[in-house]
Amino acid sequence: MSKTQITAEPGIPQITITREFNAPRDLVFRAHIEPELVAQWLGPRDLTLAIDRWEARDGGTWRYVHTDTHGNTYGFHGVFHGDPSPQAIVQTFEFEGAPGHVALQTATFNDRGGSTLARTVSAFQSVEDRDAMVASGMERGARDSDERLAELLAKLQSS
Amino acid sequence: MSDDRLSLVFGALADPTRRAILTRLAEGEATVAELAAPFSVSQPAISKHLKVLENAGLVSRSRRATARLSRLEAGPLREVTTWLARYQRFWDESHERLDDLLAVLQAGQEESPPKAGDHSEGNDDE
Numbered sequence: 001m002s003k004t005q006i007t008a009e010p011g012i013p014q015i016t017i018t019r020e021f022n023a024p025r026d027l028v029f030r031a032h033i034e035p036e037l038v039a040q041w042l043g044p045r046d047l048t049l050a051i052d053r054w055e056a057r058d059g060g061t062w063r064y065v066h067t068d069t070h071g072n073t074y075g076f077h078g079v080f081h082g083d084p085s086p087q088a089i090v091q092t093f094e095f096e097g098a099p100g101h102v103a104l105q106t107a108t109f110n111d112r113g114g115s116t117l118a119r120t121v122s123a124f125q126s127v128e129d130r131d132a133m134v135a136s137g138m139e140r141g142a143r144d145s146d147e148r149l150a151e152l153l154a155k156l157q158s159s
Numbered sequence: 160m161s162d163d164r165l166s167l168v169f170g171a172l173a174d175p176t177r178r179a180i181l182t183r184l185a186e187g188e189a190t191v192a193e194l195a196a197p198f199s200v201s202q203p204a205i206s207k208h209l210k211v212l213e214n215a216g217l218v219s220r221s222r223r224a225t226a227r228l229s230r231l232e233a234g235p236l237r238e239v240t241t242w243l244a245r246y247q248r249f250w251d252e253s254h255e256r257l258d259d260l261l262a263v264l265q266a267g268q269e270e271s272p273p274k275a276g277d278h279s280e281g282n283d284d285e
Contacts, residue, residue, distance in 0.1 A: 004250045008243065010169030015246075019254050023261035031257055031264070041256035044249055131165050134246045 008134065013124040015134070021116045025109050028116040029086040032056075032107060052077075056084045062091065078102070093122065101129050164216065168235045171215035176200065177208050181217060184231035191227065 007016040021028050031037045035054035043049050043066055052063040063077035075096035082090050089107040094100075103122045110117040124130040171177055180194055195205040209229055212218040216235045221228050 004247070004254050006243065006247055006250060008169075010166060010173050017250055019250075021254075021258065021261055023265055027261055027264055027268075028257075031260060037260065037264075040260050042253055044252035045256070127166060134243065 008130065011127060013127045013130045015122045015124075015130060017120045017122075019118050020112065021118060022114075023116060024114065025086050025111045025116045028118055029084075029089075029109050032089055033084050056080055056089070058083045078105075095133065098132065101125060101133070103129070103133065164235070165239065167215040168217065168239050171211050171217055172239070174208065174211075176205075177212055180205070180208055180212065180229075181231060181236075184218065184229060188221075188228040188230045191229070194229065 003019060005016075005018045007018075008014070031041065033054075033056035035051045038054060039049055039051050042064070047066040047068055050065045050067070052065070053060075054062045054064075056062075057080060060080045061077065062080065063075065066074045066076075068074075076093065077096065078092035078094055080089070080091045082088070084090075086109045089105075091105050093103045093105050101124075103124045105120060105122045107118065107120045110119070122130075124133065172181075176198060179197070183189060183194060183197075191202050191205050191209070194209070195202045198205070209218060209220070212229075213220060217232055218229050219232050221230070
């Protein structure tokens with residue numbers, strides 16, 4: 001079972017991602033705002049991440065490009081709104097393959113006495129935007145779908 | 160799968176009774192009476208749920224003698240799980256890397272008191 005919980009409810013243009021980290025809140029927060037640190041974890045290992053800008057302050061902009069093993073590039077950019085704090089990092093998010101389709105992302109970090117619960121809510125302009133983002137923006141090689149189906153059915157049974 | 164179809168599938172999956180029906184159908188075809196048996200709801204209510212599942216392409220219905228049989232159509236489920244699986248994998252792997260990084264940073268902090276903005280060499284090996 002994955003430790004990262006992703007919730008995408010039907011009919012609501014949002015995605016919520018929650019994950020507990022075994023580290024103090026300040027450190028988890030730093031790993032989200034310092035570009036040298038972000039570069040070390042954002043995205044799967046088989047994508048190369050190049051951060052152009054990561055100005056974590058009110059009105060600061062950010063941009064990064066993911067390159068896959070075939071040389072395909074996927075650029076993303078946005079703006080930070082308000083000074084980032086562990087209470088909230090608010091930023092817009094736009095996939096350069098679909099300009100004009102912007103999501104508003106709010107990350108919060110809760111101290112759980114030594115560990116930290118990170119929660120990111122992404123609000124999209126429409127359910128269609130959300131579904132397209134999930135389907136295309138994070139495109140990677142397909143895995144054996146029958147295996148996935150078996151997992152889903154197991155989940156259905158236990159819910 | 161079109162966005163509309165995806166929404167229909169998600170809508171159909173959003174109900175616990177409908178998920179239970181799908182789980183039952185994963186074992187094989189069933190009549191409405193058989194599907195209704197485990198629940199405290201009427202057969203017409205089950206029929207309504209079946210209609211929703213049918214509209215989403217998750218269930219097909221056929222007739223054998225006088226019985227109307229429902230069967231699971233797994234195709235849309237496969238598409239939905241592929242849809243979420245990629246996204247899930249992206250974040251699973253990112254967060255595992257972040258776990259590693261946080262462990263390295265914490266080890267570094269124990270050696271020397273933390274300073275704001277200090278992330279000098281020695282902390283970035285994976």
